[in-house]
Amino acid sequence: MDEERRYHIEFQPLGIRGEISSEQSLLECARELQLDLISVCGGAGTCGKCRIRVIKGAVSELQNEEQDALSRDEIQRGFRLACRTYAKENLLIEIPAESLSAPQRLQVEGSIGPIRVDPIVRKVDVSLTAPSLSDAEGDDERLYQGLEGQHGVLCTAIDRGLLSSLSSVMRKNDWHVSAKVRASEVISVSSRGNRSMGVAIDLGTTKIAGYLVDLETGQTLAAKGVANPQISYGEDVIARMNRALVSSKDALALQTLVVDSLNTLCKELCQQIPDATPSDIDEFVIVGNTAMHHLVLRLPIEQLVGAPYIPAVKRAMDVKARDLGLVAATGAYVHFVPNVGGFVGGDHLAMLLATKPWETRGPVLALDIGTNTEVSVIADGQISALACASGPAFEGAHISCGVRAASGAIDHVRIEGEKLNYHTIQNREPIGICGSGVFDILAQLFINGIINRNGRLEAGHPRVRVRDSRREFVVVGEDERKGGPAITVTQDDIRELQLAKAAIQAGVTILLKEKGLSHQDVEKVILAGAFGTYLDISSIIAIGMLRAIPMERYRQIGNAAGAGARAALVSARERAEVTRLAKHVRYIELATVAEFNKTFIEAIAIGQEV
Numbered sequence: 001m002d003e004e005r006r007y008h009i010e011f012q013p014l015g016i017r018g019e020i021s022s023e024q025s026l027l028e029c030a031r032e033l034q035l036d037l038i039s040v041c042g043g044a045g046t047c048g049k050c051r052i053r054v055i056k057g058a059v060s061e062l063q064n065e066e067q068d069a070l071s072r073d074e075i076q077r078g079f080r081l082a083c084r085t086y087a088k089e090n091l092l093i094e095i096p097a098e099s100l101s102a103p104q105r106l107q108v109e110g111s112i113g114p115i116r117v118d119p120i121v122r123k124v125d126v127s128l129t130a131p132s133l134s135d136a137e138g139d140d141e142r143l144y145q146g147l148e149g150q151h152g153v154l155c156t157a158i159d160r161g162l163l164s165s166l167s168s169v170m171r172k173n174d175w176h177v178s179a180k181v182r183a184s185e186v187i188s189v190s191s192r193g194n195r196s197m198g199v200a201i202d203l204g205t206t207k208i209a210g211y212l213v214d215l216e217t218g219q220t221l222a223a224k225g226v227a228n229p230q231i232s233y234g235e236d237v238i239a240r241m242n243r244a245l246v247s248s249k250d251a252l253a254l255q256t257l258v259v260d261s262l263n264t265l266c267k268e269l270c271q272q273i274p275d276a277t278p279s280d281i282d283e284f285v286i287v288g289n290t291a292m293h294h295l296v297l298r299l300p301i302e303q304l305v306g307a308p309y310i311p312a313v314k315r316a317m318d319v320k321a322r323d324l325g326l327v328a329a330t331g332a333y334v335h336f337v338p339n340v341g342g343f344v345g346g347d348h349l350a351m352l353l354a355t356k357p358w359e360t361r362g363p364v365l366a367l368d369i370g371t372n373t374e375v376s377v378i379a380d381g382q383i384s385a386l387a388c389a390s391g392p393a394f395e396g397a398h399i400s401c402g403v404r405a406a407s408g409a410i411d412h413v414r415i416e417g418e419k420l421n422y423h424t425i426q427n428r429e430p431i432g433i434c435g436s437g438v439f440d441i442l443a444q445l446f447i448n449g450i451i452n453r454n455g456r457l458e459a460g461h462p463r464v465r466v467r468d469s470r471r472e473f474v475v476v477g478e479d480e481r482k483g484g485p486a487i488t489v490t491q492d493d494i495r496e497l498q499l500a501k502a503a504i505q506a507g508v509t510i511l512l513k514e515k516g517l518s519h520q521d522v523e524k525v526i527l528a529g530a531f532g533t534y535l536d537i538s539s540i541i542a543i544g545m546l547r548a549i550p551m552e553r554y555r556q557i558g559n560a561a562g563a564g565a566r567a568a569l570v571s572a573r574e575r576a577e578v579t580r581l582a583k584h585v586r587y588i589e590l591a592t593v594a595e596f597n598k599t600f601i602e603a604i605a606i607g608q609e610v
């Protein structure tokens, strides 16, 4: 066996330098150096997204997967897949913009109606009498008596971690302290005037949205979105769970990455508020899909990955923040909203909690579109929900020139005859096409007769050409990119998009049919999530994913899961409501629906059903 060697490596244009072992792929090294290289397949060599260019230095032999993923021209120019390339000497590497996953457009806004604050954690100021030889009561008992005697707050426990600092904090503050009480437990004691804050987290597969909230007023003090760092282990939850299943080291890394990212996020949120620190955080609420929930709690996932896709835990959970590694007040808790089923988690419940679709008179269709799309139909006082494996096309992944919604991503496209107009995020030079852009293109190709109902690219349009024996549509040509590779949509991309739209369309059709409803019966269609917010509804209707019902029935509502998490953070009543909802939602596992395959195949055709 060859001896392990270490080399110097530099990644350009970011100028990040470090060391690489000869046994480490360039992707693994990039992760270690905290570089967000896109790796949709988690390093399996199948997605072709982790492209880098070797500028200087010798690397391992080209592998079969790279020959499949890269064109001859790219290979000649030094392009390689980072997950399949190993160093043989010191290296200088270039990372093209489209291989970097950050920064993304991360949506944190979401509509939330007025919530009556009904705090889970109460701040209680107490003034205690100092002990003496004639009053030698224990410090804990003194606090219990003060809380009950002065405020009628009956407590039966003090957080175990708090006990080690309780005596000194009370003496240092001359026996005038603020106690934070959660149910009947004292979770922190500090000097008077300390604020009581909480953090609501929407833990998504691609992004994490965090909200710092004043627990006494319910006011959102600061909000921020960051990319989920687990992306370097795979774009979708299945890839990540498979990584966690084969390697306990990866399972731990997946959890640690999220916890570290949450700690950084909380610190940055606190920095936006004068004098606030993470030690003022008394409570967290986390909502996420079932897989994210299990990965962060290190719950077993074997039974979640294979049929019948069973969650290890469905009920709501309260765990100490410190047990997860989160920096917060001494005895702070993290509340996890319940899961509905294997692929419908607390984030969907939080979305329902925020939008309260049951208050609409007629039937409501609610969708949270993403890699995993959750769909609910709310009608006659009942809620039915299912999840569709729509895949990462909505995030721009699995599409040859797809990128996530970052600066320079093409997000809107219009075709008029031979002319094509596009818009990029922040009006930057185009780097690729993000989810809303690819679905716009699909719709525009269909409307302009460039593809037929089966999705076949027709020859004849000046932007349709053949490259490497594949037909493709040129969105931005090489000339416009000043010699850079053209941005195109290939026939394979169109197939991928058809599968994504068919998955959602089939899910919606099955749910409505199951309730005996037609699309025209639907009073309101709620579209949540970043993709649901930025997509052009007319495009989604043109391709047939949703039906042509009056436009005013559609609502694009932003990050409603985050809004629901905030509601569950500041109100015990809302928290009880979301817990009740979990029992009330009827979960349908698509794999058990007999007509799913037929419905799915029918939904692959583009355009409204005729």
Ligand code: FES
Pocket (backbone or CB within 6 Å): 027, 038, 039, 040, 041, 042, 043, 044, 045, 046, 047, 048, 049, 050, 081, 082, 083, 084
């Ligand atoms: S091909 Fe390298 S991460 Fe997918």
